[in-house]
Amino acid sequence: MELVVVKDPAHVKEFLQFPLYIYKNDPNYIRPLDNDVESVFHNETNKFYEAENCIRWILRDSKGQTIGRIAAFINRYTAYTFDQPTGNVGFFECINNREAAFTLFDAARNWLKAKNMQAMDGPVNLGSRERWWGLLVDGFHPPSYCCNYNSPVYQSFFEDYGFKVFFKQHTYLRNVMEKLNKVYYAVADRIFKNPDYEFRTVNISRLDDFIEDFRTVYNTAWVNHEGIGEMTKEEADKTIRSMKPVIDEDIAWFAYHKGQPIGFFLSIPELNQLFVKYANGKLTLPVKLRLLYNKLTGKCKTMYGLVFGVIPQHQKKGVEVAMIVSASNALLKSRAYEEVQMNWIGDFNPRMMHIAEQIGAKIYKTHHTYRYLFDREAEFKRHPLI
Template structure:
């Protein structure tokens, strides 16, 4: 077997083709858009390059066929609560069902990370934000959401046999979105609704600046500082909203207010993979035209949750039920096509959010991803991600 660094156009293309070969007979795999993968490794498009570096490799067998790939990341801004050593990452791992091949890929990533001063390796993770390409699927091997990892079941053994240990689980909840919410949700919703100081609104595409500010206020109070998440400025959110605008459905992006101050957000998008799976990884002019046609004439039955948050001063007061109930009044009408809903993953280190998600109604844990950690000092005590309180 031979390790080959990705360092020119030919090897970049090969890096994209490895999963096409591995998953050609897997009906659940949806080929990611090539540009979404390549953007991770483009210093002009990925701000993580300001604080780190990345290296990619391919693996060939003795007959010259590609049988695996991996990327390694060193990022000075990557930290989790409780970390006491510098931690790097590996991701975009693909491999045939062969432990020797997988171990060679992991060894290559580990050796490079040691050269960067790292003392541990998390994987499979992203070189960037945690809302994409993060975690190994360990339960629920079904069609992935947009920019979500997918892998065969045998990857779990490849990681664990090498010595990776579970650092935290990433839990996804799903529900049939037309099913009635629980009576408990409506009871708590109605108690809030009686107070006219509370109000709700859906996003308006013609006023994104206002909603970007509202989002930033809630997000920074509710999420920043947890699990390595950073503060977001209004301008950062506005840029994100502008990128989302072509696929944004105003009916599924919700805000709650108290005396006109933003206190909760419930941000969802149509599951883009239900359209992108017909594009086979490409997004040139013809694919863009096909996407617009699909978007217009092929109603999307699935939508997924990106962010749900309530500011700390309103925790435990029913605001979560209020915003969910307000959204249900619209989403559960016949005018809205969505019938299936899946939330973005929630770390098992966040029991409060797990409890909220589990109380939405007839929900179930639809899939589980896992972030693994490998300590380079094999004598060092392993600790899981601490629980947030």
Template sequence: MLKAVHVSGSLQKKEFLEFPARLYKDDKSYIRPLNKDIEAVFDRKKNKLFERGECERFLFENNAGQTVGKVAVFVNPSYKNNQPTGGIGFFDCINDQKTADFIFDFCKNWLQERGMEAMDGSINFGERNKFWGVLIEGFHEPLYGMNYNAPYYQQLFENYGFKEYFQQLCYSRSIYAPVSRAFTMMHSKHSRNPAIKARPLTKNRLEKFAKDFTEIYNKAWASHEGGKQISVAKTLRMFRSMKPVINEHIAWFVYENEKPVAMWINIPDLNQWFKYLNGGFGLLEKLKFLWIKKFRENSKMVGIVFGVVPEWQRTGIEGFMIWEGTQHLREHTTFQETELQWIGDFNPKMMKIAKNLDAQVTRKLATYRYLFDPNQSFERHPDI
């Protein structure tokens, strides 16, 4: 018989962080996430979702008192769906279906007590850009902030009755691979327009680029996120927090008469440095990080945000931007590979751009959904 242990004290919090490291100790592809990133999700002072939502963590022990699984279960009022839907995340479990079923049943009961009619997993009590999805293909080193799990997790979810709500596709390509002819043609077209300029983000003008980013994002993406817009202040805080790892050659903006119309934001893959820190980020780890960052070459960059304002969509401006940026970074950086942060299979526009880049799908994650009423009709995520 398994026992659920509520994570409240320091010992349980430590075990919540240490259990996956033990589970994957022999997996060479596993990169331990930073402890501080995980703890920030469950910090009421740092995660504003606690103002309206509810989240708890649990460990699961066998009769010998050994941890055999863990999970976070939560209700996020901002997570809009056809039916009230809760979430489970940070799920880790031994390769045993009965153990997984016990954890899933526990979460189902917890969510039903709070009026939920479905649960999604494995997702985050926060934004989709971190700790979201179950890895189902491409079991190589994860990007920073990306979930990683053993192949058997797919069976644990699907055998219980979870179904794919959507797939999360990660595309990769070599920096030096030929750029699509469609993109070079669009570059040639827009290069003849003197009003169009492409510029890289620079650290000494973060305020300007934060303003430009916010304008493009709110026009291009807010309608796909339930109308939620971001503020310039929030963007600026994000840019300032990223300043130590911003590479000025790989984040690009396009302007028409100085008005921002498109952006292509990349950063180095931080996991290529963080994998040496074993989850820590105290003073010694920070010093080690700075040393590694200086002397160990990072060969991979990650595309985290891509956006074009509505009036410039379907004009090929993305081809102009990508070819401008690619020519520049080939000359000024040593990156060899780029991987796009996941694209939902509900987003055919972004999938087409990835295809035009001649990028290949190199890993897939799945966002699973489980409906509590078996008679309710299951629907996948609608296309946007």
């Protein structure tokens, strides 16, 4: 076997196309857009990317056939926030061969050790946890947009090598036509009667206002435990505007208290179902037209809950419930969607898991984020509860 560092366009093409061989007989696999994967590995499209702190390999057999791939990288925003300086591995794919898998893991471990890391997490993204995070171990359904879909054999590769579960990630599914428990309507009604609270859907014609509201809530509610610093105005603008072509105003909600943004429940049509599964990796003009047609005709019946939360000062007051009831009532009226998949909730966040379960959502998929300590005698600790 030969490890080849990805350096030129031909290697990049091999890296991007290799999963097609792994999943050629799997009807649930959806090829991601090449640009969505490749954008991780360029500083123009990923603020976390640093050329000296990122490497990719493809693995070839004695006949020159590609049999595996992996990336190793260091996110300097998060690497030193743990007990041990921790690097990462991601974008792992491999034939059903333990030796090949371990060869890839060894390459990543040795490279990270040389960079003075003492542990590695994987498979994860170089950047946001919302994309390419965790190994699918249960619920081998068609993947959601920019979410990992993996061969079932990979779990044994990671665990036999010595990776341990750092945390579990649960994607929840709910039938939007099912009414909520009566208790929720009672709690929401109390909030609705308080004139200080208001709930609004996004208005694309006033997108600038909602971009700033999004940044305000994010920087208040998420930044501390994500450990990646505040979201700048430019980053918020780029994030929201990139979604503008697929935003459905009726399923993106904000909560306000005395006119100030305090929470949001942002959903979009599930993009893999909307258009990516027709794209074969390329966002061509026909694919864009397919996206527009499917959106206008309501062909996509699955919505994807990107992010949901309320700033700490207004948690446990019923605001989350009122926002859910507002969205549920609108969906029941429009009947535009049949189901909602909620972006993953970590098992380190039992409160959010409880909310999902209380509104009738069920675990649909489970991913594992693994950690491997280079010192095999060091104490392993799971992700702390929040």
